[in-house]
Amino acid sequence: MITMPQMETKQNNVARKMMRRQISGLYAITPDMADTASLVEMARQVLAGGARLVQYRSKINDGTLRLEQAHALAHLCRRFRVPFIVNDHPDLAVEVDADGVHLGRDDAGISEARRDLGPEKIIGVSCYNRLEHAVEAERQGADYVAFGAFFASVTKPGAVSALIGLLCDAQRKLHIPIVAIGGITPKNGLELIGHGADAVAVSNALFYDGNIQSAAESFSRLFKPGQSSISHHGLVNNVT
Numbered sequence: 001m002i003t004m005p006q007m008e009t010k011q012n013n014v015a016r017k018m019m020r021r022q023i024s025g026l027y028a029i030t031p032d033m034a035d036t037a038s039l040v041e042m043a044r045q046v047l048a049g050g051a052r053l054v055q056y057r058s059k060i061n062d063g064t065l066r067l068e069q070a071h072a073l074a075h076l077c078r079r080f081r082v083p084f085i086v087n088d089h090p091d092l093a094v095e096v097d098a099d100g101v102h103l104g105r106d107d108a109g110i111s112e113a114r115r116d117l118g119p120e121k122i123i124g125v126s127c128y129n130r131l132e133h134a135v136e137a138e139r140q141g142a143d144y145v146a147f148g149a150f151f152a153s154v155t156k157p158g159a160v161s162a163l164i165g166l167l168c169d170a171q172r173k174l175h176i177p178i179v180a181i182g183g184i185t186p187k188n189g190l191e192l193i194g195h196g197a198d199a200v201a202v203s204n205a206l207f208y209d210g211n212i213q214s215a216a217e218s219f220s221r222l223f224k225p226g227q228s229s230i231s232h233h234g235l236v237n238n239v240t
Helices: 004-021 036-047 063-080 091-094 110-117 131-140 165-172 191-192 212-221
Strands: 024-029 053-055 084-087 101-104 123-128 146-148 178-181 199-202
Touching: 004 199, 024 036, 036 053, 036 084, 036 212, 053 063, 063 084, 063 091, 084 091, 084 199, 091 101, 091 110, 101 146, 110 123, 110 165, 110 178, 123 131, 123 212, 165 178, 178 191, 191 199
Parallel strands: 024 053, 024 199, 053 084, 084 101, 101 123, 123 146, 146 178, 178 199
Antiparallel strands: none
8 A cells, every 4th residue: 555655755756757858958047147137038038949948047146136036037937837947046946936956066965955945846966077976966866967068168167178978978877867068059069969968058159149039949959850869879960
């Protein structure tokens, strides 16, 4: 006989599996800016262009402005039925009822974030160029991992570099979605997808393009059937 706690665990597992399926495609990361109205309008254009996830990342704003912007972006993402992720701050994610949080090297641990957010929310973890960190993150309950920077990053000029072959290794060892980050453009993104990235996280090439929606559409097209597939040896094959 299935007990109530067992039933709740099964329901939570199903909910998290469904959320994990949404971690694919274009993953937009917002730029640091103080103008909330402009930020929301830029995010709206990204979503109209096909972004599948939005992450709010703010390193310079104070707590009051972060709360205002996170509330506005969470509301926008709900309108588009797209997961909204908060970078670095599990407490802020809880306050605005975000769909999840993304944790870096110096942020709260996975177990602490899970306790704060609950079992049904998304927890992503930056693993830079360390596959062993990703394996451990999955063991601790992360819902996706991010690797990079794969290319020179304007957003993070001093970021750790990662080799593209890491994606193939990660795909063989992990059972959760893999996000690639760092200097990604529509021209180089297809190679990352072909080597195993489920999603590409982009900021500068999206939000500072002259036509934000068009840029988002260009990234979104990379994930359309027929663009690429991955061979058993991790090589990109174009499918016609």
